[in-house]
Amino acid sequence: MTVIGLPMRWTRRTFVATAVEATAALTVAPRILASPAESSREPLRQFDYADVQLTGGPFAQQYDALHAHYLALSNDRLLKVYRQRAGLPAPGRDMGGWYDIDGFVPGHSLGQYISGLARFGASTGDAACHQKVHDLVEDFAATLGPENQSILRPQTNLWICYTLDKHFAGLIDAATLSSMPAARDILSRVLAGAQPLLPARGHDRIGKKDPPYDETYVMPENLFTAAALTGNPAFSDLAHRYLLDRELFDPLARGADPFPGQHAYSHAIALSSAARAWLVLGDPKYKQAIHQAFDFLTTQQQFASGGWGPNETFVTPHRGELYNSLSTTVDHFETPCGAYAATKLARYLIRFTPAPADTRHADNLERVLFNTVLAVKPPDSDGDYPYYSTYSPATTKVFYPKKWPCCSGTLAQTVADYPLNLYFQSDDGLYVNLYTPSRLRFNYAGTPTELKQETRYPAEDNITLTLRPASPAAFAVYLRIPGWLTQSATVRLNGNALSIAASPGTYATLRRTWRAGDRIDLTLPQPFRTEAIDELHPETVALMRGSVQYVALNPTPELNQQRLALPAGLKPAGPQIFTENYSGNEIIFIPLHRVRNETYTSYFSKA
Ligand SMILES: [Zn+2]
Secondary structure, three states, X not given: OOOOOOOOOOOHHHHHHHHHHHHHHHOOOHHHHOOHHHHHOOOOEEXXXXXXXXXXXXXXXXXXXXXXXXXXXXXXXXXXXXXXXXXXXXXXXXXXXXXXXXXXXXXXXXHHXXXXXXXXXXXXXXXXXHHHHHHHHHHHHOOOOOOOOOOOOOOOOOOHHHHHHHHHHHHHHHHHHOOOOHHHHHHHHHHHHHHHHOOOOOOOOOOOOOOOOOOHHHOHHHHHHHHHHHOOHHHHHHHHHHOOHHHHHHHHHOOOOOOOOOEHHHHHHHHHHHHHHHHHHOOHHHHHHHHHHHHHHHHHHEOOOOOEOHXXXXXXXXXXXXXXXXXXXXXXXXXXXHHHXXXXXXXXXXXXXXXXXXXXXXXXXXXXXXXXXXXXXXXXXXXXXXXXXXXXXXXXXXXXXXOOOHHHHHHHHHHHOHHHHOEEEEOOEXXXXXXXXXXXXXXXXXXXXEEEEEEOOOOOOEEEEEEEEOOOEEEEEEEEEOOOOOOOOEEEEOOEEOOOOOOOOEEEEEEEEEOOOEEEEEEOOOOEEEEEOOOOOOOEXXXXXXXXXXXXXXXXXXXXXXXXXXXXXXXXXXXOEEEEEEOOEEEXXXXXXXXXXXXXXXXEEEO
């Protein structure tokens, strides 16, 4: 496949140079799109993917494995159903599951795989990712046909908006991250082709037997971005049309709770559209709505893992429904999709919260990352993916029974977004938000600076940050001191203890002129605690250590009848391994994210 205007294979150096030129010429990077008004709505800003690399630890391990996994997917198989619809030669095996021409939603996740590959490529510099993005986008464009409809033809697909939104995501990321300006024109062609099929107004998701069964309200986030990228006003018209104001954002902004009984993931991901609406439109109701949503989700809907929505449905609070779900279903959290929604919401809220920031959005982000998406069963190589997490007693991690589900697309995007969660920047400095081995390159007041983070956290409590500005540079470094801390964090600078405020739930501030080799040592003692499943069942608890949920490994059948002295009876037995004796049996507790094929139990009766 020839990539027009670009070399067939790039070295990292040529790719970066090309990308920089393309970005400068097109001003397409998401951060560069922000108008001055938008910037004022965003006191903290994300770094670009290319600024952050994961260099070790559990997140990097999963990230590297999935980078390789998505890179290895067969282009012919991914494109087969598109080519079939277009009447083109369609080599390759059928995908199976949701994806085929007679599947649940044919070809639905192609755009998400393209998006994930562009994001992996942007952070790692892997030219093979960008090449695959180019190839997939070009071959997708070749299936558009004279009507520009590609796979989105009324006779094959009732989920027009659901699939279209993913096409937009892939094309936006191809244009902004994989240096493919042609993707902007394809965006407009795809929209033009879909226009005759789109609902005249937005609607809330309604029953499958009551069409149109679709999710218009997931689209505005990408529509606003596509509008800025293409200058095509048709995108902003649609973004306005499909904002779910009446059913979701207006009630939230008033402090009312619209969640009970709603489909969980699609309404949670719609909050990203409200966040984007705040940035673009500046109407404060959207910011109020997502703040209120975060409060409802984290205080009334959430399991200890950070997941929500048993049977994909938000519960009615104060009725013990989370507790009841432990015995009535095994489908407790639609994990890759839900984690995508929860991590994006948390990042938007971190960006929108002015200093002095509290850490609750970041604390919850860390909880969701460790216990949901990091904890999923790795996909196999033929379309079997994780979907539901189960919090019932004596369970195992399983694949979804149908191949290539929705979660195969969001898994790529969520994990490829890991680098975005680690660091944020403000006008006066740098926020260190997540503790995991990594490298950040940033520019503060014109001084190129590298920050290296080394740690075995959460297996150990110590984190070391080494700064290397090209020349001495004055800025603040803000360290997240998580809200779950019960003893003081300690902060050392170049070996000397600092007497700075490091209270739980705040960011500790180190403001000075930094010199190459300056070293910060942070210690975060991670205590155990228990968290009740809901307020009607205070005796049914999960075991938490800092942000990490611990579960009982290979539980005996009697464990459920036992009352455990948690966390008082725990004894250390190895790195991130603790034991408790009861009735002559030893229970082993390890982090949920370290469980592989073993049986485990997540909730316990507390003595
Ligand atoms: Zn899903």
